[in-house]
Each structure stands twice: as C-alpha cells, then as structure tokens.
Amino acid sequence: MEAGEEFGPWLARQLRLANKTQAELAEELGLTRAAVSAWITKRSVPRPTVMGEIAKALGTDLGTVHTRTTDTQAGLPVTWYHRPGYQDGGRDGGNAAAFAFDADVQVLARETCQNSLDERLVENGRPVRVRYTIHELTGEKLEAFRAALLWDELQPHYSAVSESAADQKVGRVVDAGVRDMFEKGRLVLLRIDDYNASGLTGDDYDDGKFAAVVRRQLESLKSGRGAGGSYGLGKATLWATSALGMVLINSTLSVPHEGRTERRVIGRLELPWRSVDGIPYAGPAWLGRPDPETHNAEVVRSWWADEETVERLHLTRDNDEPGTSFLIVGAHDVASLEQGGTDSDDEEGNASDGDGIRDIRVMHRRLVEALGRDFWAAMTGGGSRLPLLETSVRTYRNGEIVLEEETVDPTDIQPSRSRALRAFYEGTTVDRLTEAGQVALRAVPLKLPLFGGRSGTLGTHQGVLLVTEAEDKDGVPNQVHSLRGNRMTIKKSTVHGLPLGVTQFQAVLLVGHAAGESAPFAGEAEEFLRAAEPPEHDRWGQTEELTLRWSHSAHNRISRLTTEVNAAVKELVVRPKRPGSEESAKLRKKLTVQRKTAAVKRGSGPTVPELVELDAEIGESKEWRITAEVKLPRADELPAMTPVVLLEVRSGGRPRLDWAELVAVEGCEVEGGVLHFEQGARRAVFRGATDPTSHPVRTELTRLALELRAGSGE
C-alpha cells in the first residue's frame, strides 16, 4: 500500500476541489467548525467512526479517505483551460519557441535524452533509461483516445486556428495535423519515458522542475540556461514535434509532492492566438483539474490521476521508478520528408495505411540513428563503470508490434568510438598504435584563463585524446568528437591536412569531468566549456557568457586546444618524414603513376565489337565448347573480328588453342576463322569448339580466355 498523504492537507485540498468550506463540512457532519479546523491544521484527527461520514460528505468511499493516495472525484472534473487573450488585445501568435523550427525527431532525441541525462538520479550509480515508443492509432483506438483527450472541447479551437492557416506557419502546421488525423484517420503518438530520473518535482507554479517544463515556456527561452533549470530550450522540441501542438505528461516523482509520487498528470497545448465564439485566447492551454484557489477556479493544475485514466491517455508507466513520460500527440517528422523526398500529400488517393507504416518505420530508424550518433558515449561503459544512459525505440500500431523494441547499441552504431571510450575506462589504451583495433591515448592541455578578464592562466587541464582505427559504420572518417561531463558529442571536427594514404581513424576528446576524476582542473574546465557552449550544444566558441565571465579572448584557449588535438592526432596516425624528404616532393607527386582503382571508363557506347557474354563447357572429347555473344556498335561499317581462344597461365605467354569448329549463330558469318558482322545488327552470337589435341594440359585444369581481335587477329 502506498504511503498516503497526511490527513489535514489532504482534506483541505479535497474541500477546495469540491468547493466546500470548513463550515459547510462541519455542518454536514454535525460537528463544530473548530473540530474540522483542528483536523486541517493537523492538531487532531477524526475518530474512525467519523471517517465514514466524511467519505459520504466528499462523495467517495471509506478506502480513499483512509489511504489518501488520490484525490476524490468530487468537485470540478478534469478539463482544458485556455489562457484568455491579453487585455490589450495583443496577438503574439502562440509560442514562438515551439514553432521556431521544423519538427525533427533527431533533434527531439538529442534534446530529450540530454534532459534525461541531466535529470538522472546519480546516487544509485545506475543509468537513466530512456525509451521512445511510436504508436500509431486508427479506427476505434483513435476514437477512444480522442474521447480521453476531451477532443470535443478542443475542436472549436483547432477550427479557429485552421481558419488562420493562410496567414501563419503555425496555423498551417496545425491545420495539416488535424486534417491528417481526420482525413487519413490516423494519429501518431510518440512517447518518451525516462526511468531512474528525478521526475517533475516541485509545485505547480513556483520554481521547480515541474513549473520549468509545464509553465515556463517563453521565459526559459529568453533567459537561457540559468532560469530554465535543466530543461532549457530543449523542451520546446517536444511541442514542435507535435503537429497538434499537444504534449501530455505523466511523472513519477523522486521527491514526494503533496505527499505523493505517482501519476502526476498534466497536458499542455501550444496554439496560436485565436478567437472562439468571439472570445480571444492568447495561445496555450492546459489539461488538468481546475484549481479552486484561482480566480473563478478556471486555471487548471496537474492532478494525481488514477490508473484507468493514465491507461486511457496512453500514459501508463512500467513501474513506480521515478521519471517522466512525455506523450507527443500527432508526432511528425518534417525533416525525414526532406531526406526521403516522398510527399505524402500526393499520395492521398492511395491506401494511406501502408504510407503510415512507412512513416513510423522511418521515424523509428531515424530515432535509433540519432541516439547512437549523439549519445554513444553516454551509453558506453567499461571496467567498473556503468553507462550513464540506456536507450531503446519500439513501434506499435493499435497496440500491435510493428518493430520490436530495439536497444540502441553504441558498439554497433559507433564501433570505433565506443571501443576507444571503453578502452579508456578499462585502462587498456596504448601510447602508440601498432596494431589495428588498438586505442591510443594522448594528454592534451587546455590552459584555462583567469576570471574577469585578467590575463594569465588559472591552471592547465589535461584533456584525454583517444585515437583508433575507423570502421565503416562510424560515418565520416578522420573526425574528432569532443565530449565533456555529460558525455554528449558537443563538437565534431575533421582533421585536415592529412597526407594521402593515412588509414582512416576516429578520435574522441574527453575534457572536463569526462577526462576522469583525477584530471587536474576538471571542474573548472567543465564550467569553462559549458559557458562556451551555445544552446544548441553543438560547438565550443565565443559566447556571451564566456565574454562576460572571462574575457573577449577567452575562446582562443579553445582554438589552442584544437591545435594541440590536431597535432597529437597527426603524431599518432601520420608517418614521420625523414628530414629533407620533402625536397622534390612536388615533382615526385607529378611523376606518380596512380594505382588504377576503377575500371577503364567507357564512353557512350562501344566503338568496336565487344564480347559481352561467354558460356563454356567441356565436351565429351575434352574440348572446350563455347557460345559467345558480341555487342555491336551502331556503325555503318563493322570491322571483321577474329575470335581467339587462349588458355590463362600463371605467368608469361598464353597458349593459343586451335578451333576445331567455329559456327555463326546470329548476326554474323564465319569465314576462315574470321567473324563478319551483318550490317545493322546490334548483336551477334557464335559457337565454337576447340581442338582438344592443342591443349597443353588436361582440359579440366585449364582456364579459358576468349578474345576478339581486330582483323585476322595477327
């Protein structure tokens, strides 16, 4: 049984929800108001006999009053609250953050996993598990889900937005999303669950993780990483991925709120400004339970839902482990269309089912790809070290499995980089690469500047550079991926200026906390690089924060690190040159006969008759019997050709065999061992048999070669 909330606060909330005063309850129970007040202020608890009366008064059963793990169903039901339009009539056009960029599940994967990593419960040392579930609904299942969502309440709002579709991008996206659901009769849900994470803790309105995600949207975008807590710009991608601008949330908290942890549920909708029945609405809306403490009890807040409700909203979590589930309603992946080039609008007449399956399969593949690419390091462990992160992707359609749950395996997607990191954790790195598959380690210095623009160096952090041979699956070769404490690839840079012939490699640079516990100035380096990281987390360089806290030239320290890294890489993978061998290098280069790799290039067609097909077998009297096809060029006059049959040898001259028989089959004539082609023919076929007495060795030990030579073949 779950640990229930204390009676007093619980009762107070139930009264608020039911819109009842303490006096009214006291009257119903036939007690004094002071007695009820004593319960609420925790000075006393009701006698067991009174509990039944209280349950009756709140319209619930005795069990609920005893356990106090959920709210009573009394009071105002769960509903959508749409923020009213501004008094001044301003139309901001909805949440800019959510619609600033095109939906891209790969960006979503990056941002959501990043958040989960930041929210990982570190004390137990276990990884945070993040699971992506793609679920396509059609038919009855879709109907049921829409009902659970209270779609009918939303319909007028979506219609209003659709009408404005011509004017704004947001409107067009939403309009397309709604049409997709009704015309194709399908809806894609993309759910992101994390386990062993902190969950959305804190009050509905005050500072805390919950408010940071659910309430503060625009604010966090404006003030950057500081105010938004861990959930920065990234969370906007959740809404951006929904064609309907809708995300439902179910969180299990690591720290109880209102005495509870499980099934804290809320929904949030991002729509542009709209007018419904003449009433203007600002944009956002929330699905929740009306808060009696707010004006007119209109504003809704999260509620502690029962199991049936989360089931109907597709929000059921696997177990009571802390973490959050985000359900993106109407998930779409515009970026994949750009890549795939299939425009689904053109195929509306076709069976949309097959099309939908393709969409969700592509989404699945792109998620796996992105997770492997961006989080291979966080997913890699080694030695006594567990990975920080585990991820998986699975795909359903109406509850049936389309693609089995696929655990993203960094050794499969990033074989050489994950091998490098594992070797570092296991302590099996080498100083020099002498065998394929080895991982070399080099320390590279990052000189940290002093704060506040003072010149000088605070200290030298030793980053760890790992270099190993590349594999095909790693993608672009000869790259350095740089990571700090969160193990996310921040910076990818290609090492340039490598001489021809360098065996392809992959390198990993670990700096800050990633460089290991014992690395000097790890914390300072981590702080410095975090400051040098833009919100996109995709590079280190000049940022406002870097300039303010350090100096205008602080980013030069990072350039110097890059120089050090490239030099160290080259030292490991490039053959050192003897002094003076550079001399005449240019001339040598011009005089190099390059090894032929490709076949001889062909023009638009053959200019001479060409053998295209050869079939051969050994006949009864050990002769080679051949049938050959010749492709003929389009030409007014075709040259006569001689078929020459030779035997391949180990080395030196090839013995030429005699023809015992040479017969034209099609498109040619044979005259004295020479082929004459018919005018206008495009192909010719001839048959032949060798004279076995001209074979220098038993026929079954020979390898036949047939050639066409010009003229009489001499």
Add this chain to the structure above:
Amino acid sequence: MIEQPHHLPPRLGLLSATAADPFLTEDLLRGIQGHGGVDLAKVVEPLPEEDPRWRAEPLRELIDDVLHQFKENRTEADAWLAPRLHAALRLTRREAADRRIWNHLALGVAPDYVAWRHASAPSSGSADSRVAAARFKGSPDRQCFSRLWWAAELFRNGRDYAPVVVACSNQDLIHTVMRSDLVDHRPTAQALVRVLQSGIATTGREINGLMAAINTAGATLVYDAMAADEWRDPEDLRRWIEEAETAPPVPRHELPTGPEEEPVPEKSVETLTKYFADLFETAPVRGRAPQG
C-alpha cells in the same frame, strides 16, 4: 673474337645501362674490337671499398678457367659456371636485382666471355656473327651473368648446387623457366629438376610441353597449397655472405657449397614431382608446340 680489356678493373662497380650504352659499339657486338677499359672505368660508380666481395680478380680467374675448359663446347659452360659464379659472388637477392653490377661484370670485367658465349651461331658466317646487346645489359633472364647467377639461386636446394647443374645443362629449361615466375616457388623448381632427371621429359619440345602444362594448370591451381616450403632464416644467408672474406677460391673440380639454408622439404618435392609428371603425361599436346 675480342680480347679482355687492357685495363681490368680491380673491383666491381655499378654501371648503369645508360652509361654503358656508348661502349656497346657495333664492333664490340660483332666481336671485332673490344674497349680499352679506361674510359669505361670513369663512368662506373664504385661500391664500398671495405667489402671484399667486390674484388674482381677471383671472378676474372673463374672466367679464364671456364674459357679454357669449355673452349670447344660453350653451351656446357653454363652448368659449370652457374654454381661457381653464385658461390664466388655472394649476393643477397636484393643486391642481385641491381642490374648495374651485372652490366659492369659483363662489359668491364669479361666482355670477351660474353662475346664468346653468346655470339650467334658461327655456321651463319663470321661476318654475321653478332652478340645481342641484351647479353651485356639486358633483363636478368637474358644478361650473360645474371641469368646464371639467378638460375643458381633459384635451383639450388639450400646449400646443394647439384640441382643447378641439372637445370643449367638443359638450355631449353633454363631459357623457358627463367621467364616464368613458377620457379620462384622452391618446391616447384626442385620438382622440375626431378622430372628432368627421371627422363620423362628430355627434348626441348618435351620440356616446353611440361612447362606449358604446369604454367597452364597454374592458372587455377595453387601449387603452394600442395607443396609447402620451409621458412628460410635470413641470418643463414648473411653468415654465408660474411664468410666471403675468408672463403677460399671456389673449387674447380667439385661443386661449391652454398649457404646453409633450410632445404626444400623432401615430401613437397616428391608430391610435386609426381603431380607434374602426371600433368605432362596426361597432356594432349605433350610437347607439340601449340600453334602460334
């Protein structure tokens, strides 16, 4: 016939084909007039002074002896000279691959031998008798001395030069075989000698047929897989080369002893000997030269 140069170089050197070219006069090739040796010496690049292997005198003495001994039967000189040249001029294969040393030996030390050994048949009239320039500075299988040295290197069985004598006694074998890389496989080379000794193939035509059979089947067969060879330790050869300093002149009557290298495994030689004999005996042509 031309004489040896008046000026004999005391040491072998490196003579590039380009540098040698002006000395390969029509008179020299026709065996009318040799060169004095002084001008040639100017265009030779010296080899390291301290290495006793480059002394020319022992080689010249060997040439003098062979000229004397085979005055009447020059083709038989090959079988005698090949092992002795190999033992007298101790080289690694790397060194022997430098054609310039052979150019110098032929043109600088023993042009008279080249002219004597390779002048075209005298029956066609002395006026037409001519030596191909390739015998002085040509490819390793044509050049007068390098072909003998390489024949000895490829056919010796470790320290044993006896197979070299058999191989070089047959002009057809040495001519055909040296052009092919089949004998780079030591068991193949030894097996060829065995087939020759067994009398299965003796005439030039038969030997050509044998080689054609082995070479043709070699397009699909990997003989290495049938007959393994032993690893040769490079130190064995180095030791033998170092001993050149103290080694006595090569014996004239007995065969010299080669480097103490691992001999070819007997089992491999036997396997291939049988296999080659079978290839030859079941071949339809059997020595009838395929029509060209």
Add this chain to the structure above:
Amino acid sequence: MKFYPYKRLNRPVGLRVTSVSLRLPDRTRDHLDTSAFSTPQRTVALGVAQHEDWLSARIGLSATLPPGATDPDAPWSDLRVLAVLTDGDTNVRTTVELRQDAPESKEWSGAIEVRRDDHVGRADLAVHAVATVDGVRGRAITETDTDWTIDTTAEEPLGGLRLDVKQTSFTKSAREWLRPYADAPWVVDASGRLPVVMVNTDVEGFSDLLGGETGGMENRVHELLLSQMATDVWTAVFHSAVGDLEVEPDGSPVFPSDWRGEVLREMLPDVVPGLRAEDALRQVHRRRTGDAGWAELQTRVHFAAVRRAGARQSLANVLRALQQTNREDRS
C-alpha cells in the same frame, strides 16, 4: 572473357594488414606504428629512418572470405587460405597459411615474414582461398582482387609507382656518364629498375626553385618547370616501356610486370583511345616494330605525356600570374 571449369566464389577475399613489426639484428622486435600501413592505399611502408638494417618484417594479416566459403554444403572441401608474397624483381615467393579465427568463421588471420635481403623495392601480397573441388586438389576458389603492396624502402605508405628523383652536379657527380649532359638542366634515365630523373644542381638556383615554396610568380614558374620535366619523363618512360616488350608465342606483346606495365596501363588509353589495354598494346607494338605508323603515333604519345604532367593548367597559371604582374606594373 574468362571461364573457369569449376565452381568458384564470385566475390573476392578482403585483406587487411593489422600490425607490422621489424626484427632487428640484435634479435629484438620493433613494433611499428599503424601509420606504417595504409588501408585505403593498400600499402605497407617498411622504410624507417632508425632501422636500415632490419632482418625481416612480420606483417599481421586478417582475411575475410566472401559469404558461402564455409557453408557446410559448399561444393568444395579442405578449404585453406594462403597469403602469398611475390616480388618480380627478386623472384621471391613466400607463402604462409592463415588460420581460421573460429570454426565456421569467415575471418582468417596470421602473419607473413618479409626478409629484408629478399626485396629491393615493392612486393605484392595476395590471399588465395584454396580447396579441393570435384576431386581436384589445390584449386583457387577466390582471391584478393587488389594486392597489397609491401614497400621495403618507402617511408610513407603510398600506393602507385613513384619515380626516383635525384639531384646531383652533372660535372662533379660520381656518375661520370652525366658529364656529357652538363648543359642539360635535367635528364631522364629510364634504363634502370626504376626510372630516375637526374636534376642538375650545376644550374644555379634551379635546385632552390624546385624545392622552394615561395608563392607568387616564382611558384608559378616552379609549376611550369615541373610540368615540363614531367612531360619529358612521361615521354621517356613510355618509349622505354614499349621498347623492350616480351612477346607471346602467337606474337602478342605481354604487359611487363614491373613499372613499365604500370606506365603503359596509365598512358595507353590516351595513346590509343577506345581500345582495351591489351589491344592498344598490340597496336602500339605493331606500329613500333612494323613498317609504318610509328611516327604518326608520336603526337599521341606527346599528348598523353602532356596530360599527365598537367602542362595546360600550369601554363594557364603562369599566364594569369604574368597578367597580374603586368597590371600591377602599369598601375
């Protein structure tokens, strides 16, 4: 077109070099960095400055057989995998059997020893999968499609044939045969194992110009000179390559196995366009040894050389640089 009379695998063996170590005269081993070999160039460079006197090199190999090789119902038995090192300059053939990493595995590995004294320049390394097919032992059922090159002297693992460039004073050189050419800034000697370009250091400043990286006009002139030299070299090596061809019994010329062959395969498509390499070689050989057509071919030989030397581009660069200088002078 070729035809085998037995079943084979139609895909090649993949071959990778995994490590290289040198055995030194004091019997120690020096493990070379993996930068000594290049997978894209399929080349191993054994020339290391510190150790000229190594005895042998051990090259670690890993071969991947194509699918089907180890199927239980494959039409062959006694599958073996051999690595074969061959060297046309020294007639060396070294064979080593690779071992299957695990039963049923497609991966086979082992190491081959390369003796320093046995090689002068480059050796070729191939892998053959051999089996008994239809009762015939020792059949090659597949092999590598491109050999690896083991270069015993190169310091950089670069594929392709590199010609030698030597700088020397023609009047004072130990190579006395150069003296008659004292007036020439360079000569090409294509008679040796590798073609050599001899650069005459007697021409003052020439050597500096060739070695220099000064930029600007000087650089352009440098480029032009290089392409002029390269044109000479390509012309010379082509003639040298066709000059001494071996001939098959039926009179067809054979591609030489050394640098001459590489040069011919590179240049023939420009000299005799539209023909297969073998036919082109036959035609060139016929023209050279026959009565007519040799002189007519020279224009094409020159064209092929000029193209390879990048003459057009370097000329254009000089012209552009000249125009620029003129403009600057005027203004």
